[in-house]
Amino acid sequence: MMKAPLSPGAVCYNLGHISRIPRGEGRTYRLRDRLVAVFRSRSEELFATQADCPHRGGPLADGIIGDGTVICPLHAFKFNLRTGTPLGNSCPSLRTYPVRLDADGNILITVDD
Amino acid sequence: MTRKQRLVVIGNGMGGARLVEEIVSRPGGEHYEITVLGAEPYGNYNRILLSGVLAGTYCPEQIFLHPLAWYEQHDVRLCAGQAATRLDWQSHRVQIADGSWEPYDRLVIATGSSPCLPLLLNLVREDGQLIEGAFTFRTLDDCQAILAHSSHARRAAIIGGGLLGLEAASGLVKRGLEVHLIHRAPHLLNLQLDAAGSAVLARLVSEQGVQLHLSKETVAVLGEDRLYGLRFSDGSELACDLCIIATGTRPNTDLSQAAGLAVRRGIVIDDDLACSVPDVFALGECAEHRGQTYGLVAPVWEQARILAERLTDSASQKQYTGSAISTRLKVSGLDLTVMGDKEPASSTDEIVTYAEPTRGIYKKLIVREGRLQGAILLGDLPGSMPAARLVQLFLRGDPLPTNRAELLFPCHAGSKQALSVAELPDDAQICNCNGVSKGAILAAVRAGKRSLQALCEATRAATGCGSCKSQVQELLVLACEGEVAEDPAVHYYVPAIPLTKPELVRVIKERKLRSVSAVFQALADGREDPTSKAGLASLLKTIWGKDYQDERDARFINDRVHANIQKDGTFSVVPRIYGGVTTPEQLRRIADVAEKYRVPLVKITGGQRIDLVGVRKEQLPAIWKDLGMPSGHAYTKAFRTCKTCLGSDFCRYGLGDSTALGIKIERRYQGIEMPHKVKLATAGCPRNCSEATTKDLGAVAIEGGRWEIYVGGAAGSRVRKGDLLCTVATHEEVLLYMGRFMQYYRENAKYQERSYDFVERVGIEHLRRVLVEDAEGICERLDREIQAAVDAYVDPWQREAEQPVTPTQFSQALEAVPVPLGASE
Numbered sequence: 001m002m003k004a005p006l007s008p009g010a011v012c013y014n015l016g017h018i019s020r021i022p023r024g025e026g027r028t029y030r031l032r033d034r035l036v037a038v039f040r041s042r043s044e045e046l047f048a049t050q051a052d053c054p055h056r057g058g059p060l061a062d063g064i065i066g067d068g069t070v071i072c073p074l075h076a077f078k079f080n081l082r083t084g085t086p087l088g089n090s091c092p093s094l095r096t097y098p099v100r101l102d103a104d105g106n107i108l109i110t111v112d113d
Numbered sequence: 114m115t116r117k118q119r120l121v122v123i124g125n126g127m128g129g130a131r132l133v134e135e136i137v138s139r140p141g142g143e144h145y146e147i148t149v150l151g152a153e154p155y156g157n158y159n160r161i162l163l164s165g166v167l168a169g170t171y172c173p174e175q176i177f178l179h180p181l182a183w184y185e186q187h188d189v190r191l192c193a194g195q196a197a198t199r200l201d202w203q204s205h206r207v208q209i210a211d212g213s214w215e216p217y218d219r220l221v222i223a224t225g226s227s228p229c230l231p232l233l234l235n236l237v238r239e240d241g242q243l244i245e246g247a248f249t250f251r252t253l254d255d256c257q258a259i260l261a262h263s264s265h266a267r268r269a270a271i272i273g274g275g276l277l278g279l280e281a282a283s284g285l286v287k288r289g290l291e292v293h294l295i296h297r298a299p300h301l302l303n304l305q306l307d308a309a310g311s312a313v314l315a316r317l318v319s320e321q322g323v324q325l326h327l328s329k330e331t332v333a334v335l336g337e338d339r340l341y342g343l344r345f346s347d348g349s350e351l352a353c354d355l356c357i358i359a360t361g362t363r364p365n366t367d368l369s370q371a372a373g374l375a376v377r378r379g380i381v382i383d384d385d386l387a388c389s390v391p392d393v394f395a396l397g398e399c400a401e402h403r404g405q406t407y408g409l410v411a412p413v414w415e416q417a418r419i420l421a422e423r424l425t426d427s428a429s430q431k432q433y434t435g436s437a438i439s440t441r442l443k444v445s446g447l448d449l450t451v452m453g454d455k456e457p458a459s460s461t462d463e464i465v466t467y468a469e470p471t472r473g474i475y476k477k478l479i480v481r482e483g484r485l486q487g488a489i490l491l492g493d494l495p496g497s498m499p500a501a502r503l504v505q506l507f508l509r510g511d512p513l514p515t516n517r518a519e520l521l522f523p524c525h526a527g528s529k530q531a532l533s534v535a536e537l538p539d540d541a542q543i544c545n546c547n548g549v550s551k552g553a554i555l556a557a558v559r560a561g562k563r564s565l566q567a568l569c570e571a572t573r574a575a576t577g578c579g580s581c582k583s584q585v586q587e588l589l590v591l592a593c594e595g596e597v598a599e600d601p602a603v604h605y606y607v608p609a610i611p612l613t614k615p616e617l618v619r620v621i622k623e624r625k626l627r628s629v630s631a632v633f634q635a636l637a638d639g640r641e642d643p644t645s646k647a648g649l650a651s652l653l654k655t656i657w658g659k660d661y662q663d664e665r666d667a668r669f670i671n672d673r674v675h676a677n678i679q680k681d682g683t684f685s686v687v688p689r690i691y692g693g694v695t696t697p698e699q700l701r702r703i704a705d706v707a708e709k710y711r712v713p714l715v716k717i718t719g720g721q722r723i724d725l726v727g728v729r730k731e732q733l734p735a736i737w738k739d740l741g742m743p744s745g746h747a748y749t750k751a752f753r754t755c756k757t758c759l760g761s762d763f764c765r766y767g768l769g770d771s772t773a774l775g776i777k778i779e780r781r782y783q784g785i786e787m788p789h790k791v792k793l794a795t796a797g798c799p800r801n802c803s804e805a806t807t808k809d810l811g812a813v814a815i816e817g818g819r820w821e822i823y824v825g826g827a828a829g830s831r832v833r834k835g836d837l838l839c840t841v842a843t844h845e846e847v848l849l850y851m852g853r854f855m856q857y858y859r860e861n862a863k864y865q866e867r868s869y870d871f872v873e874r875v876g877i878e879h880l881r882r883v884l885v886e887d888a889e890g891i892c893e894r895l896d897r898e899i900q901a902a903v904d905a906y907v908d909p910w911q912r913e914a915e916q917p918v919t920p921t922q923f924s925q926a927l928e929a930v931p932v933p934l935g936a937s938e
Contacts, residue, residue: 013929020927022919024641024666025673028926035926042630042641042666051926059682062670066643073670073678077174078643090156090180108932 015107018046026061026070031111036097037061038107039070039081047081048099048109054091117146120424121207121215123197123368124223125151127160127410128397130179131417132221137187141425147189148215150207153252154194156180161410161546161578163256164277164443167284173253178576197224200372202390219392219424222369222380226362226398226408227251231272234333234344236358246340247356250281259357263288266355270294270343272331273359274301276442279318281357283444286322293351294318295343299328305440305451309468310489313475317447317491320473326351364399364406379406384432386420396420403435410546410577412436418548439504439545441580450500452507453487454479462486465517467494476521478503484510494522499534501584505541534584535591543584546577554585558592565589606864607649609633609642614652614863621656628662629653647672648864651750654786655859658905665918669749674923675909676733677748679726682925684733686725687747688740689783692757692775692795693721699742706739718747720754720792730925734917737910744910746784750865752855753792755779756804760797761814769814771797774844778812781848782855784909785902788862788871791855795847804828806835809868810854812847815840820847824854824880825872833869836877839885853884853892856899 013031015038021027026039028051035051037060049070053060058074065071068081078087084094099109120136122129133149136142151157157179165171184191192209199208206216228249230236238244246266248259263269263285271282274296282294294301300311301318315325326345335342335350342352364379375381375389379401386394386402396416398408407413419433439452456479457464463480474492478485485507490500498520506513513520534543539552549572562568565586569575575582606614610632617636626632629649633641646667654661665673676684688703703723707715713727722745728736737744746753757775761767775795794805796813805811807828813821819840826835838854841847857880862871872880882888884895917923 012932014932015929016927020921022665022921024664027921027924029929030926031929032931056680057682058680059678062673062678062682064643064646064669065666066641066646069643071643074680085182086180088180089174090158090177092181109929 010110010112012108012110014102015109018101018105018107021107024065026063026065028059028061029109031109034111036109036111037070038099038109039065041065041068046099046101046107048097049079049081049084050095053077053079054086054094055089060094118144118218119216120145120147120219120221121217122147122149122221122223123207124221124225124397124399125149125153125157125191125193126223126225126397127157128225128413128417129221129223130157131414132223132396132421133187133189134179135417135421136425137189139421139425145424148217149184149189149191150195150197150209150215151191151193152196153254155253156183156191156193158253159577160251161443163250163253164280164284165579166253166256167250167259167281168287169284173257176253197368200368200374200393202372202374202393205392217392220394221420222388222393222395222399223397224365224368224399226364228358229361229363230358231331231360233331235336236334243358244334244336244340245338246336246354247334247358250277250357250359251362259355260288262355263290266290268293268353269355269357270351270353271357271359272343273361274298274325274327275304275359275361276302276440278357278359280443281359282318282323283321283447285355285357290355291324292322293324293326293353295326295329295331295345295351297328297330301325301327302442302451305455306489307455307477309466310455310475310477310491313468313470313473313491314447314449316470317473318444321444321446362398362408364401366399369395369399377401377404384434385423386416386433394420394424402433405435407436407438409438409440411548412438414546414577415548437508439507441500441578443578443580448491448493448500450490450504451488452504453485455487455489458486463517465520467521478517478520480513480517483512485513499584501534501543501581502537502541504545505537508542534587543588544572544574544577544581546581547573549574551588554588555592558589563589563593606652607642607645609637609640609645612636614861617652618656618860621653627653627657627660629664629667631662651786651788651864655902658901671748674730674733675744675748675913676728676730681727683727683729685747686728686733686736686740687718687722687745688742689745689754689779690722690742691779692755692772694757694772694776702740702742706736709739710736719756720745720747721756722747722754731923733923734914737914740910742910743908744784749786750789751787751791752779752782752785753790756792756794756808758795758797758802760795764797766800767797767814768816769797769818769820770844771795771803771812771814774812774820774847775803777844778848778851781903782852784906785855785899787855787859789865789867791858791868793851807832808835810851811835812851818842820844822847822850822854824877825869827867827869831869833873835869836872836880838877838880849896850884852899852903853895854880856895856902857884859902860895860898 015029021040024042026037029036037049037051039047053072055077058072060070062073063070069078070081071078077089079094084096097109097111102108159176159178162171162176196210197207198210206214208214228251249255268291269285270293271278272295282292285292300308301314330346331343332346333344334340342350344350366376366380369380370376380395380399382395382400382402388395397413419431422429422431442449465478467476477489479487537551541551543551554572557568557571562571575585604613606617626635632649647669650667670678676686710732712725716724718724755775755778757772760771791809793810794803794808796803796805805813806823807826811823819842821840822838823835824838827833
């Protein structure tokens with residue numbers, strides 16, 4: 001399979017095995033000094049976004065997800081998980097990160113350092 | 114190919130954003146590369162509806178006209194939160210707050226206006242901010258700051274009795290505050306109304322609960338760090354803990370003035386909306402046209418339309434010649450429309466008036482040369498000519514009927530219809546904000562827009578101030594001949610599945626759907642709508658009890674970790690203290706836990722329990738184990754608590770043992786899932802110290818050893834006394850009827866419908882018939898079902914403290930390790 005080469009300054013992190021995220025939920029991960037939210041949909045798609053809601057800093061990984069959307073647990077602001085685009089609110093878009101599984105089922109995420 | 118023209122718009126409010134929208138939707142708009150500089154950190158919202166947000170009729174998300182994504186879609190660069198600081202028109206560039214320069218070919222200034230602050234002692238602190246507790250009311254941030262503050266404020270003072278002040282006062286009354294309105298002039302709305310009209314209005318406003326202080330000049334704010342009152346020029350004072358300044362606005366002209374543009378009260382513009390220097394235009398509240406500045410949306414949007422046409426079509430000769438204005442006060446229950454002059458200008462002007470102050474009716478027309486020159490229309494005379502029709506006659510300068518009475522009173526010529534919106538001509542303007550005619554609305558209905566929402570979206574009618582919505586609705590009904598498409602989604606139990614609750618319950622039972630994902634598979638093509646998950650989870654648990662197939666991802670976070678999430682992502686822990694009765698040993702354990710885990714806040718709750726606030730997610734299982742107490746369920750839609758008074762053992766007034774009863778109730782029904790939270794109380798006598806009559810369910814002991822059972826009480830954002838369901842003799846009967854009510858509520862209430870809304874919806878008589886007289890023969894079944902729910906109850910804390918459902922259930926943040934380049938392949 002072709003893989004895009006890492007761009008300069010990009011760092012790849014191993015977030016451990018996929019089983020750490022139950023199906024349909026999200027978890028927050030600490031990448032050195034940055035927090036990201038990683039979501040595993042019930043249809044086994046992976047998404048990664050910034051960890052905190054741009055509205056009031058709610059922990060997005062604690063939100064309910066479904067149909068490619070996350071709902072922030074604090075004030076129910078919604079965002080598209082693929083693009084980070086706000087849905088029905090005027091917050092800035094979420095940062096999103098490329099995320100995938102390796103052959104052993106470990107989650108790999110790439111972020112610009 | 115020539116390069117695109119750079120168009121910079123300073124201001125992203127009602128004027129600037131509308132101009133951009135008009136430009137991108139017109140042919141010729143593609144020749145511009147548009148940059149919008151907005152001082153506020155948002156997309157564009159409808160400022161007119163802020164008073165609706167304050168009153169709670171709109172939530173902030175509903176008033177956005179253009180979210181940030183809209184700008185992206187239309188290739189408009191929006192610099193939100195970036196005010197322009199300097200204009201250099203000689204070299205065609207604008208400086209932004211961050212210091213950078215933005216070049217332009219054409220510039221539009223739409224900087225709007227700012228609140229005028231009166232000179233009050235102590236109002237402004239040394240750092241230039243208003244003293245805590247005082248607010249202006251101009252922006253969404255202002256509005257949200259007021260709302261945040263109002264939740265713990267009791268008495269509000271509004272300074273300024275103009276349109277904005279009245280709307281703010283009405284909004285805060287609806288929020289349950291004691292509201293005082295202070296106005297310097299002797300009459301409310303003195304710019305728009307004459308003295309007699311003001312007097313009628315004052316009476317109506319007072320009836321709504323606003324306390325008026327007219328001819329009262331505020332001179333000082335009391336308080337050093339925080340406002341606690343106001344002082345007036347007559348030496349009197351008023352205590353208050355919230356103050357809104359609504360004393361008018363002034364155009365924002367600083368930038369233009371500094372750049373050397375012609376500025377009087379506003380930035381001077383010509384009929385082509387151009388300023389006094391080349392390639393610079395202005396519109397909206399900051400602009401002054403023929404000596405007139407405008408503070409209403411209709412003229413601003415008219416200016417935007419004309420300027421957009423001129424900018425996109427170089428051949429256009431369209432001129433702006435000024436606007437005749439009419440306005441409506443947006444206060445619910447108050448119908449006031451004003452236009453034009455309020456007093457005659459000469460002895461040849463006719464005045465037509467009709468007043469009925471006790472009914473809140475005041476009508477005054479100024480007629481000049483047979484045409485309407487001004488009007489004050491307060492209150493509703495059924496059957497009379499609608500205000501919209503008079504606005505029409507005024508705006509178009511149409512000749513009036515010679516029998517002036519026809520303007521105010523119903524005609525008896527057998528034509529009741531003749532006076533309704535139905536008889537307006539097709540070119541009559543219905544939406545004065547957006548200039549939408551009756552004909553345009555009817556055409557949209559004929560083109561298939563058969564629900565109010567679809568119609569408003571298609572025509573933009575009623576999307577400004579919204580006050581014409583009822584007329585749009587009337588036209589819709591008229592044009593559809595009764596075939597109005599009601600939006601059926603309002604009746605669905607959850608948005609993703611087009612079924613009402615009874616229909617959904619039937620299908621779920623028939624097809625034995627036991628998990629949320631099974632429901633989505635069967636009824637929503639597998640599409641897992643996140644807004645529908647928690648409601649389905651609640652319903653399935655109620656239907657299936659022990660046989661429910663739990664999927665944790667369908668639960669709200671509180672129900673995944675059995676604690677209540679706080680604004681900083683920490684949680685609160687409330688152990689169950691049955692009936693509010695505790696022991697030294699329990700208190701000691703709670704104290705030990707609070708110290709051991711350094712819990713930031715220990716709080717006694719309103720439900721007679723103890724809240725440990727600010728706990729991190731990963732601390733939860735250990736805290737539960739150390740507490741050794743069951744969950745108090747203070748985080749979920751379920752039976753929460755039963756508050757009790759002292760009862761008969763110690764209290765010298767006690768008639769019944771409310772403490773023992775409360776403990777029994779709480780032990781039996783603890784944690785059972787409901788459509789919304791349910792809070793109870795028992796009172797040992799009618800003095801009602803535990804406030805049982807304003808709980809979802811309450812029992813009150815009365816003389817003769819009997820208990821009254823109340824249902825549907827509330828003492829939250831709404832206050833409602835519960836309805837008496839029945840009076841019984843024993844604790845066991847109280848338990849029985851309460852359980853029966855709970856099961857009926859579980860089966861029949863909508864998701865998130867509180868008991869008090871449910872009781873009002875179905876009616877107490879109906880409940881008595883079904884639950885006490887057993888008119889439907891279902892009582893035995895209800896009793897059995899609630900017993901099954903009681904039997905299925907397991908304390909989630911003790912279950913999951915030792916054995917988390919998944920290894921990372923309580924992880925606040927998981928660690929990651931960097932992967933060396935290439936190692937991941």
